[in-house]
Amino acid sequence: MKKRLLALASVALTSVVMLAACGKSGSSSSSSKQVLRVATNAEMATLSTTKYSDTTSLEALENSFEGLYRFNSKNKPVLAGASSVSVSKDQKTYTFNLRKNAKWSNGDSVTAEDYVYAWQxxxxxxxxxxxxxxxxxxxxxxxxxxxxxxxxxxGIKSLGKYKLQVTLESPISYFSELMTGAPFYPQDKKIVEKYGNNYGTSSSKAVYNGPFVVKGWTGTNLKWTYVKNKNYWDKKDIKLQRVNVQVVKDSSTAGNLYQTNKLDYAMLTTDYIKQYERTSGYHSKTIPLIGYMSFNVHRKTTANVHFRKAIAMAFNKNSLVKNILHVGSPLNGIVPKDFTFNSKTSNDYRQDAGNMLTYNLKQARKEWAEAKKELGTSKMSIQLLTSDTTDSKQIGEYLQSQLETNLPGLTVTLHSIPLKSRLAATTDYNYDMVYGTWQPDYADPVNFISDGGQYHLDDDYNNSNFRDLLNKAATTYATDPVKRWSTLIQAEKQLLQKDAFTAPVYQGGMSYLLKNKVKGLQISPYGTVLFYRNVNIK
Known part of the structure; x- marks a missing residue:
């Protein structure tokens, strides 16, 4: 399985970015106008917190479910499903009192057992x-x-209907941020067992404990709705009544819908950034999203380390960002810049770790020659799998052109399919190379190094030095930030420089259009996911 997501982290604790100033609505604000219309560029795959691995599903989950913590409008993780918490002296055991008025959308109480069941x-x-x-x-x-x-x-235990205990391997500084993530949400056991393998395959086959419930998603359609959850414990603070979502894969179409007042929010891609950058409501920012290529190491060609190194260094990242993406920056490691910082020196992680895999045509061709020698052939054909969104197809075409031009004898076939199908293909090892993007879940370099969206990392990358370094970072050096930092850098070097398990491509940026009447819309501090909780339409 893809060890991800999600999903699902921009500085040691990056602020939640406000798209528009958050404010309370006055008493004259009528519910009839509290309807937001948004476009997303990819279909949804699941509403199961244990199965998602795509951003659209993550956005649905983060608006319709709630865990022990959530992000507030002041940029901080705060208690959500829990009303209070106590922490042991050794910082390894957290005891939560859950909210007794927290309900599932079907009226069931949210209990400690719901967390135990989901986490197990x-x-x-x-x-x-x-x-x-x-x-x-x-x-x-x-x-x-x-x-x-x-x-x-x-390390999770029910101490009573509304009391939950969580025990860690070692103290971690990012615990509250980690707990905001969708994998740590509870599940209503009764409902999950009722639907079995069909749980989360449509909006009617799930229940929700967050500010909104999902309506109208059949599992394959391209339109659905988030409706205010009447059973949500904090419903009085939710102004928005409904979010109408439609999948619009083409930015030109999304831009036209925005300009003709049929959308309030639309994310822009590639060439359309230039077209709309002077439009009212245009915004742009750098985010810790990464684009990368992963390899199926169970196939002869892509299992060869020299082949992977050649691929990773044979495409011009600067040209991609400047001429195709128009936003973001080249990525030469799995951890992006401006994401997490050394607690002692305040240095950016990427600054301390340096470049791992850069565009280096001379070195790429040297590795290519070695790969051809070891594989006993002068010509190779591989398939590059991407989703069928505008960005993914254009980036795939660019990579195809660069790799075929710069590595003589290589033929790259591009295969672009719907995201849900692409996720299934990668899960089932039905690919040679795959291009994808990933957003983090908490602000620590280990989130990228031990996950980072790298497909089958836990299953297939069994380098003992890498595993030992990660283990030391999590245990031996857990309370020694200096040694932990350098250990994580060594682990990243093993993963990329020595083994090229993954080929970093770029760090993303986000450009979007948002109507001025929409106040309080937030972007996750870790990527492009929208939070609707604080939205108020003026």
């Missing part, structure tokens, strides 16, 4: 969740996911 499913190796690696900081999370311990040994 996440790490159960038979469930093969794409987000199980997020539980590595939780006691026994790694060993359970590897099948070495039973799920009951996970």
């Amino acid at each position: 499913k996440m790490v159960d190796p038979t469930a093969a969740s794409p987000n199980s690696q997020r539980f590595q900081p939780i006691k026994n999370g790694t060993q359970i996911a590897e099948g070495k311990l039973p799920v009951k040994d996970l």
Whole structure:
């Protein structure tokens, strides 16, 4: 399975970015106008918190579910599903009192057992969740996911109907941010077991404990709605009544819908950034989203380390950003810049770690020659899999052209399919190389190094030095930030410079159009996901 997402982290604690000033609506604000119309550029894949691995599904989950913490409008993680928490002296055990008035959308109480049930499913190796690696900081999370311990040994325990205890392997500074993520949401066991494998395959086959419920999603259609949850414990603070969502893969179409007042929000891609950058409501910013290529190491060609290194260094990243994307920056490591900072020196991680895999045509051709020698051939044909969104197809075409031009004897076939199909193909190892994007879940370099959207990282990348370094960062050096920092840099070097398990492509930017009447719309500090909780339409 893809060990991701999600999903799902821009500085040591990057602020939640406000798209428009947040404010309380006056008493004259009528519910009839509290309807937001937005476009997303990819279909939704699932409404199961244990199965998602795409951004559209993540956005749905983060607006319709709620965990122990959430981000508030003041840029901080705050208690959400829990009303209070106490922390042990060694900073490893957290005891939460859950909100007794928290309900599922069907009226069931949200209990401690709902968290225990969902978390144990996440790490159960038979469930093969794409987000199980997020539980590595939780006691026994790694060993359970590897099948070495039973799920009951996970560091989560119900101490009563509304009391929950979470135990960590070692203290972590980003615990509250980690808990805001969708993998740590509860599930209503009764409903999950009622629908079995069909749970989350449509909006009617799930229940929700967040500010909104999802309506009208059949599992394949390209329109759905978020409706204010009448059972949400904090519903009095939710002004927005409804969000109408439609999938619009073409930015030209989305821009036209925005300009003809049929959309309030639209994200722009590639060439359309230039077209709309002077339009009222245009915004642009750098985000910690990354674009990357992953390799199927179970196939002869892509299993060859020299082949992977040649691919990783054979395309001009500066040209891609300048001429195709028009936003963002080249990425020469798996961890982006301006995302997390050294607690002692305040240096950016990327600054300390340096460049790992740059565009280097001379070195790429040297590795290419070595690959051809080891594989015993002068010509190779591979397929590059992408989703069928505008950005993905254009980036795929650019990579295809660069690789065929710069590596003589290589033929690259581009295969662009709907995101849901692309995710399934990568999960099933039905690909040679795949291009994708990924957004982090918390502001720490380990989120990218041990996950980063890199497909099958936990299953297929078994380098003992890499695993040992990650283990030391999580345990031996957990409370020594200087040694932990340098250990993570060594792990990234092993992953990329020595083994080229993944080929970094670019760090993303986000350009979008937003009507001035929309106040309080937020973007996740870790990517492009929108939060609708604080929206008020003036």
